[in-house]
């Protein structure tokens with residue numbers, strides 16, 4: 516069952532609770548919350564106080580994407596604010612293994628994210644420590660960018676490794692997901708689709724959400740999701 520994680524980055528920040536209620540009512544299981552620090556990525560968005568405020572309005576799973584340098588400094592703050600999944604970037608963590616273990620030790624789900632330029636092998640030795648692998652299909656920092664089709668191979672590669680190792684972690688994709696790109700990422704092996712502009716910039720967010728799961732012909736998609744061989 517494919518999950519949609521609406522990203523509030525594209526919602527009206529003055530009416531966040533209302534936006535969240537709309538996507539919760541439409542059945543979205545995860546709420547994707549993009550935290551940017553103006554350092555790991557150029558933009559600055561929201562932090563723990565806003566997450567804590569939203570926590571009072573919904574029981575959705577808070578899927579917090581930390582686009583933050585040295586995120587280990589803030590884990591406790593985000594957990595106290597109500598995060599259910601904390602995802603850190605491979606590129607932002609010197610001690611990735613330790614940081615992921617620390618998230619799980621605090622009793623919530625851990626995720627690891629990869630920028631488009633980062634090879635999937637970068638997370639191979641931490642897969643048993645995560646509940647979610649977030650494949651960025653745009654460069655992080657902004658909503659409304661174009662999907663990078665080369666990432667389909669990365670999704671398929673990770674799907675193959677997770678399957679061959681029997682690891683249950685979900686694969687989430689983030690960036691440029693819309694009704695045209697969604698079928699290919701699902702085919703490549705994604706479990707969770709993040710969608711910002713496709714949901715919140717649509718006149719009716721519930722409809723925008725539903726359209727992502729309508730069957731369509733696959734655009735692009737030169738990939739397979741078999742376990743990698745030594746030649747890969």
Ligand code: DX5
Nearest residue numbers: 522524655656659691711712
């Ligand atoms: C980008 C964020 C995304 C963003 C996606 O850095 O991580 O979650 O909201 O926006 P769309 O779906 O518009 O590409």
Ligand code: ZN
Nearest residue numbers: 549580689709
């Ligand atoms: Zn995100």
